Amino acid sequence: MDKSSSEAPSPDPKIGEAALKQAQTGEDWLGFAKDSLAVSTARQADLDALTKQVTQQQMGIANDQAAWAKSDRERYDTVFKPVEDKFVAEASAYGSEAHQNEAAAEAKADVQNNAAGRARLPIAMQLPWASTRRRAGMPASIARAKWARRLRRPALKTPRAPTIETRASR
Incomplete structure (x- = not known):
């Protein structure tokens, strides 16, 4: 192909009109952008104030x-x-020898105190009513009353929970 044989096409007769429309479109867009910026700037001022308030509140809460x-x-x-x-x-020290000795001494003292307390009861009431109660599965107050009747003595008074019969008899 020979370079001299091709000629440049002739310019479009409406090229000037297109350039004017493009310039007008650019000016219209610039106007729109300026208006949008003005509106968003006003909105942004309100949002900046609110954002600052929320941030300060959150920082206060975080500090608290x-x-x-x-x-x-x-x-x-x-x-x-x-x-x-x-x-x-x-x-950790619960199973130590010192703790075991302390627990044994405490148990020994409890047994001695219990024995001393029973010694204050009449001989006939020291053990029999307790063993009878355990065998029969009855409350201590009933067992004491039975032994007191046998000995012709008044029963020791102990409070007892109301039963169905006592509630019905009220």
């Missing part, structure tokens, strides 16, 4: 929560941790 967390943690460290540590120490 941080202070509360610090206070709660401080209380946990000073009040509850020592109690927990003491509990763990007691639980």
